[in-house]
Amino acid sequence: MSDAFAFDDVCRARAETIVGRYPEGRQQSAVIPLLDLAQRQAGGWLPTEAIEYVAGYLDMPKIRVLEVASFYSMFNLEPVGKNFVQLCRTTPCWLRGSDDLRAVAKDVTGCGLGETSPDGAFTVVEVECLGACCNAPMVQINDEYYEDLTAESFKAVLEALKRGETPEPGSQAGRTGSEPVEGLTTLTGEGA
Amino acid sequence: MPKVTVDGVEIEVPDGVTALQACEMAGKEIPRFCYHERLSVAGNCRMCLVEVSPGPPKPAASCALPINEGMEIKTDTEMVRNARNGVMEFLLINHPLDCPICDQGGECDLQDQAMAYGRDGSRFHEHKRAVKDKHMGPLVKTIMTRCIHCTRCVRFATEIAGVPELGLLGRGEHAEITTYLEKSLDSELSANVIDLCPVGALTSKPYAFVSRPWELERTESIDVLDAVGAAIRVDSRQTEVLRVLPRLNEDVNEEWLGDKSRYACDALTRQRLDRPYVRRDGKLQEASWDEAFAAIADKVKASSGDRIAAIAGDLCDTESMFALKQLMGALGSSNIDCRQDGAKLPAGSRAAYLMNTGIAGLEDTDAVLLVGTNPRWEAPLVNTRLRKAWLQGGAIIASVGPQTDMSYPVDNLGAGPDTLKSIADGLHPFAETLRNAERPAVIVGMGALARDDGAAVLAAVRALADSCNLVRDGWNGFNVLHTAAARVGGLDIGFVPGEGGRDVAGIVSGAGAGEIDMVFLLGADEIDMSGLGDAFVVYQGHHGDAGAHRADVILPGAAYTEKNGTYVNTEGRVQLARQAVQPPGDARGDWAIVRALSGVLGAGLDYVALGDVRAAMVAANPIFDNVDQVTAADWDDFGEPGEMGTDSFESPVDNYYMTDPISRASETMAECTREFVAGDGGRAGTDG
Numbered sequence: 001m002s003d004a005f006a007f008d009d010v011c012r013a014r015a016e017t018i019v020g021r022y023p024e025g026r027q028q029s030a031v032i033p034l035l036d037l038a039q040r041q042a043g044g045w046l047p048t049e050a051i052e053y054v055a056g057y058l059d060m061p062k063i064r065v066l067e068v069a070s071f072y073s074m075f076n077l078e079p080v081g082k083n084f085v086q087l088c089r090t091t092p093c094w095l096r097g098s099d100d101l102r103a104v105a106k107d108v109t110g111c112g113l114g115e116t117s118p119d120g121a122f123t124v125v126e127v128e129c130l131g132a133c134c135n136a137p138m139v140q141i142n143d144e145y146y147e148d149l150t151a152e153s154f155k156a157v158l159e160a161l162k163r164g165e166t167p168e169p170g171s172q173a174g175r176t177g178s179e180p181v182e183g184l185t186t187l188t189g190e191g192a
Numbered sequence: 193m194p195k196v197t198v199d200g201v202e203i204e205v206p207d208g209v210t211a212l213q214a215c216e217m218a219g220k221e222i223p224r225f226c227y228h229e230r231l232s233v234a235g236n237c238r239m240c241l242v243e244v245s246p247g248p249p250k251p252a253a254s255c256a257l258p259i260n261e262g263m264e265i266k267t268d269t270e271m272v273r274n275a276r277n278g279v280m281e282f283l284l285i286n287h288p289l290d291c292p293i294c295d296q297g298g299e300c301d302l303q304d305q306a307m308a309y310g311r312d313g314s315r316f317h318e319h320k321r322a323v324k325d326k327h328m329g330p331l332v333k334t335i336m337t338r339c340i341h342c343t344r345c346v347r348f349a350t351e352i353a354g355v356p357e358l359g360l361l362g363r364g365e366h367a368e369i370t371t372y373l374e375k376s377l378d379s380e381l382s383a384n385v386i387d388l389c390p391v392g393a394l395t396s397k398p399y400a401f402v403s404r405p406w407e408l409e410r411t412e413s414i415d416v417l418d419a420v421g422a423a424i425r426v427d428s429r430q431t432e433v434l435r436v437l438p439r440l441n442e443d444v445n446e447e448w449l450g451d452k453s454r455y456a457c458d459a460l461t462r463q464r465l466d467r468p469y470v471r472r473d474g475k476l477q478e479a480s481w482d483e484a485f486a487a488i489a490d491k492v493k494a495s496s497g498d499r500i501a502a503i504a505g506d507l508c509d510t511e512s513m514f515a516l517k518q519l520m521g522a523l524g525s526s527n528i529d530c531r532q533d534g535a536k537l538p539a540g541s542r543a544a545y546l547m548n549t550g551i552a553g554l555e556d557t558d559a560v561l562l563v564g565t566n567p568r569w570e571a572p573l574v575n576t577r578l579r580k581a582w583l584q585g586g587a588i589i590a591s592v593g594p595q596t597d598m599s600y601p602v603d604n605l606g607a608g609p610d611t612l613k614s615i616a617d618g619l620h621p622f623a624e625t626l627r628n629a630e631r632p633a634v635i636v637g638m639g640a641l642a643r644d645d646g647a648a649v650l651a652a653v654r655a656l657a658d659s660c661n662l663v664r665d666g667w668n669g670f671n672v673l674h675t676a677a678a679r680v681g682g683l684d685i686g687f688v689p690g691e692g693g694r695d696v697a698g699i700v701s702g703a704g705a706g707e708i709d710m711v712f713l714l715g716a717d718e719i720d721m722s723g724l725g726d727a728f729v730v731y732q733g734h735h736g737d738a739g740a741h742r743a744d745v746i747l748p749g750a751a752y753t754e755k756n757g758t759y760v761n762t763e764g765r766v767q768l769a770r771q772a773v774q775p776p777g778d779a780r781g782d783w784a785i786v787r788a789l790s791g792v793l794g795a796g797l798d799y800v801a802l803g804d805v806r807a808a809m810v811a812a813n814p815i816f817d818n819v820d821q822v823t824a825a826d827w828d829d830f831g832e833p834g835e836m837g838t839d840s841f842e843s844p845v846d847n848y849y850m851t852d853p854i855s856r857a858s859e860t861m862a863e864c865t866r867e868f869v870a871g872d873g874g875r876a877g878t879d880g
Binding site (some may be wrong): 048060062063064066067070071 | 361
């Protein structure tokens, strides 16, 4: 079964670099980055073949690798859509309107939580805090954070993705970081 | 040695112990679920909380807390009680209230500890979680909703059994214990996870809903289904043995038991010989004891001593073999043999047929050579010791013979006598490894000795032991691994051909050629029955196996749970098996049958009670006086060097689950064979 998955040349080179970072006899420490590599190559999720391939690559029992893969929510054990939408629902995002975003996601993609659209373009899931509370509400789509969302801006992001475009990640309200929305309120004087 | 104070009492403890161990040394009981003295420390159940100073002002998990000089531990303060009550309340949140239908009921750690630390009601009003049951094979039944995630089973499979197939998937409320892709747990030690499970998540499948622990009568006995002689507890109800569990014996089985020894007991009520039979008109017909004895007496009278022979099987108690040996002697026959597989073991030198290192001693070896043996199937509990030697001591293990997965790395040096000879001659590099090791050992199995050139192989292994210096001051690295529980006892009483007598091969060929008139099989089923020709065959035993099918007279004997008997294990430890239930029907204890037969044959043995036989055994060989002890054997001369053949060594056990008349009659073992040996393994749980 594990023949069905193997690292391509790019991933293999990358994997060798990663494994090389660990001292002799501690190669199994590389299991998380290698699973991540495998997940990227396999299209956003980890088929059994990929897990077994990583187990073989690091000479680990398969169950140990599956334990790691099932422990971390960043590893998907089921197929996901091309755009993997993770809605943050933890308190700051919730207070700032994450419920609205969930409704928008359902509207635009047709996916309820945990569902994948029939065309394979979207998977929508809810996650706990992704650490961007200053720019709440936010969602993570694949590797990118989209922040300071409103129902309208989130809809625009999703529709752009639907058209195959790549919307600009980051704050959708024009902020560069987590500074006040209406411009600086302190340290505004000369020499600031 | 640091000094610590436990509940106000100062004690001195060895270096490196944990707070939990220190508390136990001070006589304090600490509740626990995940901690187990033979497994690595997980520290995840939090039940063993204690108060420690100096330290942070909060409870500490004592199982994972190393002791420091001057530490003060309190095990029974309000903080400790509150903390444990809290842990228990959390554990019970997702534990179902199904104790009345749970097989663990009455012997459940959670039940017991909930009595001490549990609340009488629940404050949890949300939904309890439910977990799908997992398939783990024909022996382990799972009710995973009951699991409290102590991970003892995971650690056992990984550390002791050496089959890393169990794991904890997911996390938090979604954590679940499972085998990889729900395959059966492929280990001959798998059922030990049932004993380890502190709740009713893993229970015994064959024993499901059979009985409650308080209904059982417990008998402490000895296992006879391999030559390890594991300590067991036989649980019976009235006339039936319902289950077999391991007992603690640090020198032999620690607290583990192989699956065969545990589960073949269902065969004790199947295919039993429960009355005498006599073959009349080509058919075995029921008979009385008198008729059976009379039929034998007729044949004996018509024959002469040198035309009569006896073979003892693998499960015989030593007393019955001893009595039979005397009977044969009185009849003038020296054609007796207890090595029905034809193993070329001399009875004269005890060191030649013992595991001289001792089973526990194998843990200390640093270099081991396995010759013609697969200990994983021949003696799983010897294999765990070898695995421990590799895991904890870094022992180098190599083999000559079968190439199999032993659950630790084994360097296969070759298949047969050539390789063995080159090591013995010092030509092979492994000879150097053995010589340089501090505690080297060789283990030779029946696969190397039970063959025509077995005597030469034994001599070659002896030569290897001498040339590689395996026998040193306080260390004897020469080991024979037996597969038959009766074998060492049989050799100890000299159940081997006397002057001019025939061995097993001689008896069978003699019977085939008409030179032997009568063969007495004492539980011997593993010989070539078709070779016995027209000889009159008497079979004394407990199961309708090969011997009974060939027999002309069947004398129904007792299985190991139905008689008191002495067995000597592969390391030479004399142990007593005890009677748990009565033999079925007209069956009788085996020495008593031989005694009664001797009366009919006019060769009266004058034993009245079992104690008389034992006294005579002790008089014949004083080692039988040292019950539960190993009497070290002198390293004297043995072995007759000869020409070895070229055939490779094969393990005598090709199916761990069926090796003797009892396990062959067991339904559970048949299921295990289908699952693990016949290649049906890996069936997913959803296949129904």
